[in-house]
Amino acid sequence: MSRTASYYDLRDALADPGCPVCRLMARSTERYLDGLLWESVNDPGVRDKLRQAQGFCHEHAWQLNRAGASLGVAILMHDVLGSVLGAMESARFQALPAESLRRAQESLDRSQPAAATADLVARLSAKAECPACIQVGQMEEIYLSTLNEQLLGEDGLLAAYEASDGLCLPHFRQTLACLRDEAVFQALLAAQRTLWARLVEHLSEFIRKNDARFRDEPWGDESDAWLRALGALTGARLDAGRA
Ligand SMILES: [Zn+2]
Numbered sequence: 001m002s003r004t005a006s007y008y009d010l011r012d013a014l015a016d017p018g019c020p021v022c023r024l025m026a027r028s029t030e031r032y033l034d035g036l037l038w039e040s041v042n043d044p045g046v047r048d049k050l051r052q053a054q055g056f057c058h059e060h061a062w063q064l065n066r067a068g069a070s071l072g073v074a075i076l077m078h079d080v081l082g083s084v085l086g087a088m089e090s091a092r093f094q095a096l097p098a099e100s101l102r103r104a105q106e107s108l109d110r111s112q113p114a115a116a117t118a119d120l121v122a123r124l125s126a127k128a129e130c131p132a133c134i135q136v137g138q139m140e141e142i143y144l145s146t147l148n149e150q151l152l153g154e155d156g157l158l159a160a161y162e163a164s165d166g167l168c169l170p171h172f173r174q175t176l177a178c179l180r181d182e183a184v185f186q187a188l189l190a191a192q193r194t195l196w197a198r199l200v201e202h203l204s205e206f207i208r209k210n211d212a213r214f215r216d217e218p219w220g221d222e223s224d225a226w227l228r229a230l231g232a233l234t235g236a237r238l239d240a241g242r243a
């Protein structure tokens, strides 16, 4: 079976700690943001998508706070913020008639959005998803389908998977959602159960050794189980540049 670049990426990532797909997504994000800053700041298509999205999501916006990024970020945000300001031009408070049904409903239920400001709220809402999320999401799908397709068989990823920390719960769920082969399902499920059963044992051991009666026992593999459990349930957190 011919192996794709994503197979080799996965095999390498499985040798490192934490969810391999989280790790590869962190790397994809780095590459995307670098490419954006160093090559695409003046690309009209990129600028347009960014205006539609009103910039980046919270996570990706703050990943742009990095060495050497200031000018590129300033140029991009100048454009986006200018467009946001443009959307606020000629905005007005669209007061409802005193006897209108909507006004009566709003006065009874304060959780309803105010109709008077709805037009401006809509204009200030993003029309497209964060472009970094779109790009990284495409890579995520490629890696998850590669894991499914290249798990079994000669040189398949199963052995590397069994020796790894496994997928995080969100990625495990996501890969199951596109899994249609029973043999792959059985293999992946068995591997994941073994990995998480061991993590649960490590957590028990961590808790036990925190008891004063066992304080003198040396720490083993369980010493960072609490961090691995956070990563297993929510996804690995890999700092920019160190992924
Ligand atoms: Zn993950």
Ligand SMILES: [Zn+2]
Pocket: 056, 057, 058, 059, 060, 130, 131, 132, 133, 134
């Ligand atoms: Zn994003």
